[in-house]
Amino acid sequence: MSDEYEHKLEAKSDYVSDASSGTSASDIDKLPPAELPDQELYHSHSWWTTYVFSQDAKYIGVQYACTAIGTGILGLVLSWLMRLQIAFPGLGLLEPSAYYQFVTMHGMIMVIYLLTALFLGGFGNFLIPLMCGSRDMAFPYVNMVSYWMFLVAVLVLLSSFFVPGGPTGAGWTLYPPQAITSGTPGHNMGIILMLVSLVLFVAGFTMGGLNYIVTVLQLRTRGMTLMRLPLTVWGIFVATILALLAFPALLVGGLMMTLDGLLGTSFFMPAIVSMGEQLKYEGGSPILFQHLFWFFGHPEVYIVALPAFGIVSDLISIHARKNIFGYRMMVWAIVGIGALSFFVWAHHMYVAGMNPWFGFFFATTTLIIAVPTAIKVYNWILTLWRGNIQLSLPMLFSLGFIVTFLNGGLTGLFLGNVTVDVPLSDTYFVVAHFHMVMGIAPVLVVFGAIYHWYPLITGRMLNETLGKIHFWITFVGSYAIYFPMHYQGFIGVPRRYFEIYDSPYIETSTMGLNVFITVAALIVGAAQLLFIYNLISSARLGKKAEKNPWKANSLEWQTPEMPPAHGNWGKEMPKVYRWPYDYSVPGAKEDYIPQNVAPSAVTEAKVEKS
């Protein structure tokens, strides 16, 4: 620990003043000459290095996104099968072991291989260099390796479907002892492949994360201070720091469990009698694994949520033609939530058998984290207030996000409050809560973001009619899936049940509810295929996008070419003169002033001092 501390101290002392003393500039456009040399770029020479082993962050971003979405579709199909089993147990569609394997793979794919990879690997790679005004990431080669590691991780994960015993069915939390004992499907090969895949993912992600951190801190263009960065970059940046600090816990837990499984060590395995047979393990602590897992697992929620927060802030601001309300507070909230997220992990373990006195501490920290989160919601809706709201697709999805996230966030107050958690934990209430808050809500942001940035990536717009259908089905449909599910939780229906057959305490009508939820899930899932179709067909046939179609301020729309070419900025790097939220500035001719517009070009725009 002491080492790390030292490095941090050093890093702080190296801090360069962002604010050198003000000069009395006679010319308002005056910028000091560039002190830093332009970034060296790798130029590809062959088809392979251009299209496959690309080192261009934009391309890597798209590769990440496509791989993640492809894996996500598998996760979606698995959820269909699970829902069919729950609603129609009479069909005999699945074996219990298959059901549990699908539960596990669905969870792991959605959380790690879809959402984390998509937000950080996909949007992070595509947007960070463009929004910071850099030519590329700091270490393009490492960045490329990062993607290929991710791809290998995905392939290893998928390969577990084809090994004897199938993929692991230990639940996405992979708790020992059950993860590696014989009562669980996939306890031999499946779990090992899962752990190997996770280790690869963490290694690959660390390489990517290194790039995001260094690029955001060191490679911004002239005039781009940290506080002039769009919130998207702030969200991704802080999420990356969280990931770099939290993934090691998963790595450590994963490595130790691999050894427990392969070599028979007893890190997490206590003495147990499995299926009437004494195993050789002794003395290990399953709870220790849970601590490691959730020390990773809770920040992981924010690794997904913070980029979503950042992106949705920008979408709302741009499409409401108004500056984001309380920019500073938004940045503080992102940083604050990030810091606090390391002190709340054990709220996943209130009833896990840890020392019950921890409950007081973790309930308090958990409810404290609600305050900065609430601030973010207030600031989003206050950005709408007195705005000029364009109901474009990104805005629709953002509104959907606010409602969904609000719902999921508020039910978090139930589960975070230790007493309320006791009856509700491990029931469908939890399932409904986390799907709302870290499933649907971030996914709605993903959709909004794709509709928003698709023109920048392909130069064409997505089809609006298909988009509207997609939005309405997804937003209303997913609310219809998860809102009633909370009530199953109140009844006490436990989660991870292959079949909820007649039970004296479960009213038969609950089964009807299950059928309803399944039908809704099938419809919502099908709407996603419509979206995929839109993505593919619009790349060729979509309406040609004009430059900066949403009239946005941030730098990514100001490249000389659209879609931006290799190196992003042509000959001359952009110079930044303002923050990215100069929308509807009083006096200005247009309702937006891009970040690289010099003050002399907009002399009439005057902002009163607040």
Added chain:
Amino acid sequence: MAVAIVILLIALGSIAFHFWSPWWWTPIASNWQGMDDTILLTFWITGFVFVAICAFVAYCVWKYRYQKNRIAEYKPEDKKLETRLILITTLGVIALLAPGLLVWNNYISVPDNAYKVEVVAYQWGWKFRLPGKDGVLGKTDIKLINDENPFGLNLEDSYGKDDLLVDEGELHLLLDRPVKFELRAIDVLHNFYVPQFRGKMDMVPGMITYYWITPTRIGEFEILCAEYCGTGHYAMRGLVIVDKEKEYNKWEAKQITFDKMFAKNKNNKNLQLAKNTK
């Protein structure tokens, strides 16, 4: 515009669903009314916030819809407003947290007059052990578990000899008497959960966890496992029957002590061996 109406409908529909849908919690059968009360409190506070914010969003979307000539307000921040909102939120959070922590304190502090019952979970079923006449549960160790000694009792601990072993997945409890469940698992994680009792706690091999309740209603209640424990998780059911003292005593008298069971098992085994050697 549709989106404003839909958001409003979602808020109102959620309220309507709450009142007119048949689904709500299972009637309680233990002393943990406090848990239900905190849920209700949380429900109303958060429900109010949900409806208020949804209504506000719907209003904004309708009132400030795009018009070519409209110019949005330029206001980077408003310190006063933000400070007020933070204060209100903090108060709300305290109102939620404080009662919650009080109930939690009760939940983890077992009253002195509680009698003990051990619950043993295995893949996939339930066993129980009562302390017997001396009122003390004997020591156990997973390493000692074998065919003759299915609970893994320590043979040298005399407290264990009169312990009553219940191996049929059915447990009787006394009405209105606080009971402390000592929870033990022998293979993987489990969780002893009776929806009507509200209480819940994981069972971890190698550890003894606990919680306590006071049954307040006579009846039969189903035990469910609430921590995923492998393929048979969903089928891991048991039964709790809350009795008045008379019926309870009748049931208790039928249970067999560890001493007797051990002797019987040993005999059986000897017989088995004798048969085999023939």
Added chain:
Amino acid sequence: MNKFFKTLAEKPWEESQAKIDNEHQGKTLSLSKYKLGLRTIMVVSTIIFSFFIIAYADRMLIHDWRSMPEPWLLWANTGILILSSIMFHLTKIASDRQHNDKIKKGLYFIGFLAYTFLFSQLLVWYQLLNSGYYAATNPANAFFYLFTALHGLHLIGGLYFLGRTTSKFLRNNSKVQEIQHTIELCAIYWHFLLAVWIVLFGLMLFT
């Protein structure tokens, strides 16, 4: 830290702040990107090892823990690491002064020491396994193998960069300027690995 908070308190929309911000060069820390990258890696590694140490401390308390003997070879290996750290320091000084010959010898010697260390660690494994200290026998053993393996992997990673530096140096006719920075970074990493080893070794020694 103070400056960080000051940055967060800026109001980027105000004209006075804009004037200050326009002067900004776009870099937050006065470090090369490589150095910042290396520091990030070291922070992540430190965290990984910290988690292992926490797990070690937690697991140690359980009664079945049996400490492991420390073969004298481990002391020798610690010596090798210390020596290579010193050598790296000297090589770095040589590269600052552009003493080509010393740099070359230094790099070769450090490489040799690193391989010796790795080989010698394997020897320790071999000895211990032969005396029946298997990973599954006791968690203390398991932690020992885990720690040494991870530390070794870190060193192998370092060796990759050391090899690249050396070959670049040889290829480009000993242009010192091109490798000065990498030598500095490698030296930092080597000191870091020594520090990690001393912490791990000390931990295993005293428990």
